[in-house]
Amino acid sequence: VQQLPFRHLLSLSWVFVYRRFRAETRQPVRTVFALYLAFIAAGIVLYLVVGLGHY
Amino acid sequence: MRRWLFENSLALFFFAILVATLIGQSIAGHAVYNADQIDHDAQTISYWRYLVSSHFGESVVENWESEFLQFSLFILATIWLVQKGSAESKQPEDVGRGSDQSQKVKGFADDGAALWAKVNDARLWIYSNSLLIVMMTIFFLTWFAQSVTGWNQFNSERKEHGDSPVGWAGYVGDASFWEDTFQNWQSEFLAVGTMAVFTIYLRQRGSPESKRVGDAHDHTGSEV
Numbered sequence: 001v002q003q004l005p006f007r008h009l010l011s012l013s014w015v016f017v018y019r020r021f022r023a024e025t026r027q028p029v030r031t032v033f034a035l036y037l038a039f040i041a042a043g044i045v046l047y048l049v050v051g052l053g054h055y
Numbered sequence: 056m057r058r059w060l061f062e063n064s065l066a067l068f069f070f071a072i073l074v075a076t077l078i079g080q081s082i083a084g085h086a087v088y089n090a091d092q093i094d095h096d097a098q099t100i101s102y103w104r105y106l107v108s109s110h111f112g113e114s115v116v117e118n119w120e121s122e123f124l125q126f127s128l129f130i131l132a133t134i135w136l137v138q139k140g141s142a143e144s145k146q147p148e149d150v151g152r153g154s155d156q157s158q159k160v161k162g163f164a165d166d167g168a169a170l171w172a173k174v175n176d177a178r179l180w181i182y183s184n185s186l187l188i189v190m191m192t193i194f195f196l197t198w199f200a201q202s203v204t205g206w207n208q209f210n211s212e213r214k215e216h217g218d219s220p221v222g223w224a225g226y227v228g229d230a231s232f233w234e235d236t237f238q239n240w241q242s243e244f245l246a247v248g249t250m251a252v253f254t255i256y257l258r259q260r261g262s263p264e265s266k267r268v269g270d271a272h273d274h275t276g277s278e279v
Contacts, residue, residue: 024169032066039070043119044196047112051203 077115084111095215109207113235116204120197121239127190129247142254142266142277158183198236202227205235 025033060067081102088110089099105111129143134152138144156163160183164173171182181188203223209231210220226232250264256272259265266277 020170029063032063032070035070036066039073040119040193043115044193044200046107047109047116047200047204048196050107050109050112051200051207 080114081106081111084114097215109204109211113201113204113208116197116200117235117239120194120201121236121243123190123194123197124240125243125247127187127194128244130187130190137275138251138255139275140255140273141251141275142264143251144275146275152183201235202232205232 021030085100085102085105088105088108092099100108133144135150136144137147137150139147152158155161159165159168160172160179161175162173169182171178206221206223206226209226209229213220221229254265254277257265258268258270260268263277266274
């Protein structure tokens with residue numbers, strides 16, 4: 001990745017963000033951070049699907 | 056395990072009461088929804104069906120969006136605005152985004168700091184604003200989810216009254232969407248403003264949200 005001209009663009013990809021998240025965060029605090037983020041994301045996705053799925 | 060529970064007790068406590076109150080809201084909301092259906096000689100629905108209904112969804116996300124707007128605006132406003140004597144404010148002389156040294160970025164970063172705090176490119180800008188970016192993103196997504204679940208609800212009621220359904224843009228331009236939105240926003244702004252002002256003169260011993268009990272009224276910020 002370091003040798004590619006678009007490395008900064010690539011660095012924003014989901015895989016990189018996830019790797020960065022794993023590298024930057026520390027257990028046990030990472031667990032509650034992920035818990036909140038996952039819960040909020042699940043709620044948003046669920047009710048967007050409910051709302052938009054009706055049409 | 057006990058150590059883990061203690062070190063995460065704040066987040067776990069609020070997550071537990073979040074789940075408990077969501078369950079309470081869903082049980083009460085299900086009863087209200089079915090009572091309304093019976094009043095209109097319409098079919099009642101199961102509890103599990105109610106959990107994935109626009110009725111429940113709208114009432115959940117319309118409250119979520121206003122909370123994330125509240126904190127987003129508070130994070131943003133406190134960069135440049137101050138309240139003398141408030142525990143929620145920084146010192147008047149510290150307004151603004153701070154120097155690289157005071158923010159400990161680039162060469163001033165701690166050894167254990169994030170990589171993106173040490174670099175000098177777009178990643179530093181993203182990481183420097185990551186809290187606001189994520190909070191604002193959640194706000195806009197939940198506000199959009201409120202609009203689409205509210206749109207469903209709105210058209211269901213129109214159908215019951217024999218009216219034709221409206222498009223999403225028609226609902227977002229309708230007064231009912233803005234009534235739901237503003238009624239949530241006003242209470243959040245009142246709560247934030249109240250916290251900023253009440254902490255000038257009032258105290259809660261032991262809470263980081265308060266100044267120390269013996270701090271002078273004109274002491275700004277909760278830090279020592």
